[in-house]
Amino acid sequence: FAVVILVKIGILICVCRKRNQKNDISVFSGSKFLTLTINKFLNDMEREKPIRFTDQQLRIATDNYSNLLGSGGFGAVYKGTFSNGTVVAVKVLRGTSDKKIEEQFMAEVGTIGRIHHFNLVRLYGFCFEENLIALVYEYMGNGSLDRYLFHEKKTLGYEKLHEIAVGTARGIAYLHEECQHRIIHYDIKPGNILLDRNFNPKVADFGLAKLCNRDNTHITMTGGRGTPGYAAPELWMPFPITPKCDVYSFGMLLFEIIGRRRNIDIKLGESQEWFPIWVWKKIDTGQLGELMTVCGIEEKDKKIAERMIKIALWCVQYRPEIRPIMSVVVKMLEGSVEVPEPDNPFQHFMGGITIAHPVPMSQTYNTASISSGSSVMVTNSSIVCATPIMRKYGIELASSNV
Structure with a gap:
């Protein structure tokens, strides 16, 4: 009898051990699965944030910085x-x-490091060490837009240039209207629009960018920002600053896309007008055909070009509240919103002195406006001008280090 009891106890112990082993395997398998899932999730999250690299890692990646893409x-x-x-x-x-x-x-890590958009260059990470401060971006195979506007003019047709304008506008609209914190770029220009291998545009260089609380309709600044020739007038005056300064810069960019030339090109001779005001004069006097011919715009592209011209003229209106917001600019470029006939954006130019003349507010596109409505007179005594044309319109040449 005792032997039977011992056998039963042995069998019971074996059964219990097997059950415990199964439970252990089950718990282990579950834990392993959970760990792999969490690790994948955390790795994905880590990729969404800028990664901190070491100096050694970047030296290896760049082959000791042997392949220079550009400098400034x-x-x-x-x-x-x-x-x-x-x-x-x-x-x-x-x-x-x-x-x-x-x-x-x-500025760069604090802005572009926290956002993602197809038309914004991606920041992979950074290095901040005693011997190296660096930013690591996605590589853009076709370089910057200025190369195709000013050096390789025939490489891109107007259809592609229009697509680039739309994509750039989408990126800026995202910064202004879709981010948790509104971001003002302050330096929209062809050199800061990069093109990937398929010529998709991505806004880059956020070194001057500023985060704004969405509740604030404007910010106060000390000192000018941006590149002369693209920077909005209010950036150089004691006016409240809004995202409309980027709209102005985008308008100047559009003019250069339309003409496939710099708005100021001293190589063309001193009789050459400042391109944006030359465009306005042609539009205002009904000489659109001559404008198209001079710019080398073919018949099939004239409709797109005319739309872009009108949008550019709206974007560079002197008073910020008259300029459209960027989401409306996108819709106008896409053709889903009709573009009204623009007012003269250059009424304030009078003999080398810039005056804030009142402009008829026949069309407004935004909900927020600046509070200052007073006229301001600014002389051009502090502006270094290269030609009489530039002196006439108060235009400053960009320095060589921008």
Whole structure:
């Protein structure tokens, strides 16, 4: 009898052990699955944020910075490749002022580092060490737009240029109207519009960008921002600043897309008008055909070009509240919103002095306006002008380090 009891106890112990082993395997398998899932989730989340790289990692990726893509006052940009095959552009920040380098670094990481949009260049990560301050961006195979407007003019047709204008406008509209914090770029120009291998445009260079609380309709600034020739008038005056300064810059960009030339081109001789005002004069006097001929616009592209011209004239209106918001600019470029006949944006130019003349508010497109309505007179004594045409319109040449 005792033997039978011992056998039963042994069988019971074996059964219990097997059950415990199954439970252990089940718990282990579940834990392993959970861990893999969480790891994948965390890795995906990590990729959504800028990654902090070391100086050594970037030296390896760039082959000790041997492939220079370009340089300027900010430093230099090098091509690099990570071990997983990802091609990047490493922007090494250098300058005479540590404070300015830090400001640019924080502006770029603090803005583009927290947002994602197809028409904004992606920031993969950064390096902030004693010997290296750098930003790591996605590599844009076709460089910047200015190359195709001013150097390789016939490479891109107007249909593609129109697509680039639309994509750029979408990127800026996202910054202004769709981000949790509104972002003002301050430096929209062809050199800051990068093109990927399929010529999709992406807005880049957020070194001057500023985050704004969405509740604030405007901000106060000290000192000018942006590139002369593209910067809105209010950036150089004691006016409240709104996202409309980017709208103005986009309008100047549109003019250069239309003409496939710089708005100021001293190589054309001193008799050459400032391009935006030359365009207005042709429109105002009914000489649209001559404008199309001079710009080399073919018959099949004239409708698109005329639409872009009208939008550009609305974007560069002197009073910010008259300029359309960027989401409306996108709709007008796409053709889903009709473009009214523009008012003269250049009424305020009078003999080298810039005066804020009242402009008829026959069309408004935005909901927020600036509070200042007073007239302001600014002389051009502080502006370095290269030609009588530039002096006449109060235009300053961009310095070589922008």
